[in-house]
Structures are given as C-alpha cells and as structure tokens.
Amino acid sequence: MKFFSKINFDKLKNSLSKTKNSLVAKIEEIIRTSPEIDDETYEKIEEVLLTADVGFAATEIILKNAKENYKFGNENFSEIVKRELLNILGSVNSNSAHFDFANFRLNESHRPFVILIAGVNGTGKTTSVGKMAYNFKKNGHSVVIAAADTFRAAANEQLEIWAERAGAQMIQQQQGTDPGAVVYEALSHAEKNKIDVVLVDTAGRLHTKTSLMLELKKIQNVLNKKLNRSANETFLIIDASTGQNAIQQINEFSKFVDISGIILTKLDGTAKGGIIFQICYNKKIPVRYVGVGEGIEDLQPFEPEIFVDALFSN
Numbered sequence: 116m117k118f119f120s121k122i123n124f125d126k127l128k129n130s131l132s133k134t135k136n137s138l139v140a141k142i143e144e145i146i147r148t149s150p151e152i153d154d155e156t157y158e159k160i161e162e163v164l165l166t167a168d169v170g171f172a173a174t175e176i177i178l179k180n181a182k183e184n185y186k187f188g189n190e191n192f193s194e195i196v197k198r199e200l201l202n203i204l205g206s207v208n209s210n211s212a213h214f215d216f217a218n219f220r221l222n223e224s225h226r227p228f229v230i231l232i233a234g235v236n237g238t239g240k241t242t243s244v245g246k247m248a249y250n251f252k253k254n255g256h257s258v259v260i261a262a263a264d265t266f267r268a269a270a271n272e273q274l275e276i277w278a279e280r281a282g283a284q285m286i287q288q289q290q291g292t293d294p295g296a297v298v299y300e301a302l303s304h305a306e307k308n309k310i311d312v313v314l315v316d317t318a319g320r321l322h323t324k325t326s327l328m329l330e331l332k333k334i335q336n337v338l339n340k341k342l343n344r345s346a347n348e349t350f351l352i353i354d355a356s357t358g359q360n361a362i363q364q365i366n367e368f369s370k371f372v373d374i375s376g377i378i379l380t381k382l383d384g385t386a387k388g389g390i391i392f393q394i395c396y397n398k399k400i401p402v403r404y405v406g407v408g409e410g411i412e413d414l415q416p417f418e419p420e421i422f423v424d425a426l427f428s429n
C-alpha cells in the first residue's frame with residue numbers, strides 16, 4: 116500500500132539524469148569500451164560506484180555477485196549490474212509497508228494517522244509536508260498540519276502557503292512556543308474533529324547538536340503520550356545532494372527517534388543520487404518517497420524497480 120500510487124516515470128527519469136550520468140552512463144561506457152569483462156573492467160566499475168557514493172560494502176557485494184553471475188551466462192553485463200543495483204534497493208524496501216494515497220484506508224483505531232517529519236536544516240521537510248498534505252487531500256482525506264517548527268522566523272508563513280495550496284488545515288502557535296504544545300493542540304483538534312491525517316513539520320536541526328536532538332525526542336514523547344501509541348510513521352528527510360553525510364544524519368537521528376522511513380529529496384539537480392544504494396544497503400531503512408522537484412506534485416513513492424529502470428532508461 117502506498118500513499119499514492121502514480122509514478123510519473125518521465126519526471127523521475129529527468130530528475131535522475133545527473134545521477135545517471137555520474138553512475139549508470141559511466142558504467143555502461145566502461146562495459147562498451149572493454150574488449151572483455153576482466154579485472155580492469157571491474158576495477159573501473161568499482162571506482163565509479165565508490166565515487167558515486169554507493170559505499171564500500173554495497174560496491175563490494177554488487178561486484179562480487181556480478182562476477183559470479185557473469186561466469187555462468189552470456190547475459191549482457193550491463194543487465195547484470197542493473198539487477199545487482201536493484202537487489203540492493205529491493206532487499207530493504209520489499210517488505211516495508213508502503214502507502215498508497217489513493218487507496219489509503221484509515222484504520223479507525225489509528226485515527227488520526229500521524230506522520231512525524233524530521234531532518235537537518237533545509238532538507239525539504241516543509242515542502243514534503245506540503246506535498247504529502249496535497250496527496251492526502253486529493254484522495255479525499257482530511258488533513259491537519261502541525262506547525263511544530265516554532266524556531267525559525269517565518270516558518271509558520273511558509274507552511275501556511277503550503278497548507279493553503281494543499282487545502283489542509285494548519286495548527287500554529289507563536290514563534291518560540293514549545294513545539295510539543297503545538298503537537299498537543301494539533302492532536303487534540305484532530306481527535307475532536309475526527310481528522311484522518313496529522314502531519315507534523317518540525318524545525319531543521321543539526322544532527323550533531325544534542326540539545327536540539329533531545330528537543331525532537333521530547334516532541335516524540337509528547338506525541339506518544341497524547342496518542343497513547345507512537346506516530347504511524349516517522350520520516351527522516353534527507354537531501355540527496357548531501358552525499359556521504361546522509362549516513363551520519365541517519366545514525367544520529369536514529370538515536371533519538373524511531374525512524375520508519377526516509378524521504379530522499381532533491382534528486383533532481385544532483386549527481387549524488389547514488390547515495391540511495393548506500394542508505395538502503397548500510398542502514399536497512401526503507402526509502403519511502405523521493406522528491407523530484409519543488410512543485411506540489413513532485414513527491415513520488417519510491418519503487419526500487421521503477422527507480423532502477425529510470426536510471427538505466429535512455
């Protein structure tokens with residue numbers, strides 16, 4: 116089940132064009148110009164994978180399996196690499212509960228369905244909240260957005276614009292208020308008015324700043340206490356152009372909140388999308404959505420097979 120099922124393949128493909136150039140196109144070029152697939156070919160491919168932030172562990176396993184498989188068949192080597200890349204993404208993402216906005220049915224015992232959003236500064240949290248609100252609304256669900264970024268000046272105004280675009284309600288308090296109080300008010304409002312979905316936007320915070328991370332944990336505690344259960348989802352928003360630092364962000368945020376999935380934003384415009392392989396292979400946290408642009412329609416559910424097809428498609 117996905118929150119929304121429609122993937123705009125062309126949009127995805129276009130947004131991945133730089134990553135394709137830095138990763139798949141280079142591998143294909145190496146294969147095309149190698150008289151035979153030998154150690155030199157593997158070394159060149161290894162270099163491309165490492166440079167594209169696929170990470171050591173995933174690179175090793177991709178090459179090991181590709182070598183094994185190549186021995187047995189006369190399959191096109193590029194197809195073998197493609198399949199190994201897909202295996203890396205599929206291994207962690209196959210079992211994860213996806214959500215289809217279109218087919219999303221609220222379990223009454225889980226009303227409201229709550230999604231907590233976290234991440235470092237500027238990764239695309241507010242934008243992703245706006246995009247999700249839009250998708251839920253479009254499919255007939257009532258949505259309340261909790262403006263729990265009470266830290267940044269103009270955070271409320273920015274979120275208000277998104278709420279209006281999406282046609283969602285928003286609960287806000289003054290700048291400087293305890294973000295937990297906003298979450299509490301939003302959940303009370305949602306319970307009283309039988310709202311389907313609550314999206315909690317939080318302030319950007321540096322993963323290395325313990326005081327800010329403890330504040331996030333506190334938000335989660337307030338939420339858990341009020342709901343008498345945990346949020347249905349806690350999404351960490353990672354900017355794809357971050358590269359290697361994404362792994363540190365995941366490590367640190369995981370110490371303070373229960374991350375259920377990742378939204379990888381800004382895939383458009385970066386050549387560093389290869390980080391998705393390292394995230395999936397090393398962290399075993401499913402990528403749930405990808406951001407492919409700044410517009411309200413530019414959040415897509417992440418489907419490993421479609422993603423890899425888009426990377427390899429001409």
Ligand SMILES: Nc1nc2c(ncn2[C@@H]2O[C@H](COP(=O)(O)OP(=O)(O)OP(=O)(O)O)[C@@H](O)[C@H]2O)c(=O)[nH]1
Pocket residue numbers: 234235236237238239240241242243264267317318319320352380381382383384405406407408409413
């Ligand atoms: N190209 C592109 N830009 C994006 C995407 N998602 C977000 N952005 C842009 O990234 C910038 C920051 O987005 P915000 O949503 O404000 O990020 P934030 O995480 O809420 O930021 P803070 O609250 O300040 O931590 C904005 O200019 C967005 O338009 C995406 O998928 N693609």
Ligand SMILES: [Mg+2]
Pocket residue numbers: 240241242264270316317318319
């Ligand atoms: Mg924000």
